[in-house]
Ligand SMILES: Cc1cc2nc3c(=O)[nH]c(=O)nc-3n(C[C@H](O)[C@H](O)[C@H](O)COP(=O)(O)OP(=O)(O)OC[C@H]3O[C@@H](n4cnc5c(N)ncnc54)[C@H](O)[C@@H]3O)c2cc1C
């Protein structure tokens with residue numbers, strides 16, 4: 001580093017990441033992408049131009065100071081790089097692995113105009129992994145206050161909110177319905193993409209901040225959100241219960257036994273460890289020929305898990321083309337390498353039964369792309385008379401989710417038209433003191449967005465509790481001229497004074 | 502949270518046993534019609550069990566379990582008073598709505614005898630005239646008769662061999678109740694799918710509201726996996742969050758039964774493997790010898806479990 005780099009002087013090639021060979025890895029659940037070594041990370045960090053206009057920061061959903069951390073990394077100051085990353089991103093090891101960088105920061109990276117963009121995600125992962133290995137945690141001085149905060153759901157949204165509120169001095173308890181915390185990171189995303197050890201380490205870090213986890217607790221049914229505020233003594237509550245409720249296609253044959261949601265397949269395999277059946281009790285018989293419908297991350301995970309569980313042939317059925325596939329580019333690539341057969345522009349119309357309640361085949365039709373729809377993607381339209389049958393014995397739906405109904409059923413929280421929790425721009429819900437964020441507000445989105453929402457909700461919650469972070473300028477939009485007295489904010493005195501959070 | 506200690510246990514028969522588990526918070530929240538998901542140990546599977554009773558004072562949840570699969574048989578062996586479950590989450594599902602029904606029939610057969618109890622109790626408390634119809638294989642296997650009598654105005658027992666009550670199936674008991682009372686406004690049935698379907702068929706002609714509690718295979722119980730989906734009329738519902746109670750006249754029982762058989766073959770294999778390993782350990786222990794010398798039931802007979810899909814009247 002040191003001297004100013006230009007597009008001509010930087011290493012022209014993006015530093016490749018070592019990977020397990022496809023034929024080896026499809027037989028196990030080991031992580032596929034091996035991560036950078038220090039040398040590789042240093043080399044890649046040299047490719048950053050330290051652009052003054054910092055387009056990558058704007059491209060990041062939580063605005064990580066990307067050139068800042070890469071600069072520190074280039075100076076071999078890994079701790080410094082980690083501190084900058086964790087200023088905004090609680091889970092760098094996780095996000096470095098699972099964020100769709102190619103459509104976020106790396107999509108707008110200046111280097112990407114001429115060469116392959118800086119591998120921001122891989123560098124982020126390298127720094128995060130180093131911290132986990134070295135046991136670094138940024139344990140700030142925490143000044144305890146009297147507030148108790150309840151968090152519902154232990155996915156990335158809940159974890160982020162919990163961390164910020166704990167740092168602000170609150171007594172934080174996270175409630176999780178499953179027997180292990182982590183949300184989708186645990187039950188959904190498989191080990192070969194995000195090892196459980198990474199998540200467990202992040203959870204352990206939260207525990208070090210004083211966050212308590214209560215698993216096996218179905219909020220809404222065991223106690224309601226209202227009871228948390230009125231009876232259990234919580235001053236504020238964050239709801240991050242995720243989307244859940246998988247969509248079925250609604251075509252004939254949907255309820256056959258060989259048809260299941262990707263969520264079920266992945267939960268059985270990852271959380272319930274069906275992959276270790278019979279040493280673990282949960283079964284997951286996998287067919288020989290599997291058809292997965294959809295082409296998002298969930299679909300890729302389902303396909304690659306099926307291969308590892310011993311499926312002979314795995315097919316991906318998607319009604320649009322590869323360009324529209326919502327999965328991370330790297331995942332599609334890995335799935336292709338591992339031998340998944342992709343059928344783009346193909347849509348299922350019926351599942352055919354084998355006469356014994358199982359699946360014999362799937363009837364599909366070909367599609368072609370028509371005019372763009374409201375999402376800007378070209379709408380697939382069926383090609384007349386193009387139906388064909390496709391032999392398969394297990395069909396997995398990975399076509400998205402709807403809102404989980406439990407919160408709506410059990411609380412007075414206002415929901416929007418699609419059944420998700422309605423919030424204002426500060427993520428406050430219709431109940432005072434209750435905030436919500438993540439997939440249960442936006443619908444299925446990404447880990448980084450959920451995490452960003454958790455942090456945003458934490459800021460709103462701090463305002464609501466009148467906890468003041470001195471590092472953050474205080475603005476009260478509706479205070480008006482009367483809100484300040486001789487240039488001092490009249491409400492200042494209401495804040496519990498704090499050090500930097 | 503709660504320590505999930507087993508406070509008491511009662512064995513009703515070779516296959517049916519009761520566990521009372523400590524969980525004060527859940528005892529406070531539980532309502533008739535709800536269920537829990539239990540894990541015996543950290544390698545275990547998540548199995549749904551209907552709440553058979555709850556005691557707010559003792560802070561306990563009562564489960565009545567039939568040993569029909571690997572996990573339930575393992576629990577039968579391992580769950581002693583003083584030991585604890587690994588996990589119990591709930592109460593799950595939408596509680597049965599308290600209705601304005603004035604005269605109801607509560608039907609329980611097989612697995613359903615215990616879970617129909619809180620429903621009967623609930624109806625009684627809201628002032629209804631409650632007729633319970635319970636099915637057992639034989640007199641010796643009857644349990645909770647007194648408990649039911651306390652909350653019911655009429656109790657019709659049915660046994661396969663006629664050793665007590667009517668000789669026949671619970672549907673015969675339902676027919677009898679229907680014949681005797683012209684003003685029944687609701688029937689609630691819990692038990693094997695075949696039995697629930699028979700009850701729904703019995704009331705269809707008279708258009709009596711019939712609620713059944715379905716019991717599909719579940720994983721999470723929070724609406725996240727869709728494994729528990731059932732066809733109700735034209736719609737697909739998730740039993741764990743949209744149920745487990747549905748209109749018996751609309752539930753597609755064929756679909757339900759076929760979905761219940763999903764993992765039968767692998768589960769059988771796991772169970773056999775487990776039984777084999779138990780037998781091995783038993784051969785080493787003195788209890789096996791005891792059983793042999795005292796001429797107690799050989800293993801093979803213990804293995805004859807009620808088939809959850811046929812209309813056995815349970816243990
Ligand atoms: C298979 C799969 C792969 C994915 N891959 C990627 C990827 O590569 N990159 C990416 O950016 N995003 C990915 N996503 C999306 C991403 O995981 C989600 O957007 C993100 O996890 C949402 O976080 P969350 O905190 O809102 O909810 P979740 O992670 O869903 O967590 C919610 C938690 O709340 C719990 N809960 C629910 N109801 C209750 C209740 N009533 N009481 C208590 N607890 C409750 C749930 O059990 C769960 O643990 C993927 C999603 C899936 C399913």
Ligand code: SF4
Nearest residue numbers: 048049051056109110
């Ligand atoms: S846009 Fe790319 S080159 Fe520019 S600062 Fe960001 S990462 Fe570095």
Ligand code: FES
Nearest residue numbers: 722724726727741
């Ligand atoms: S058990 Fe998973 S959705 Fe009902």
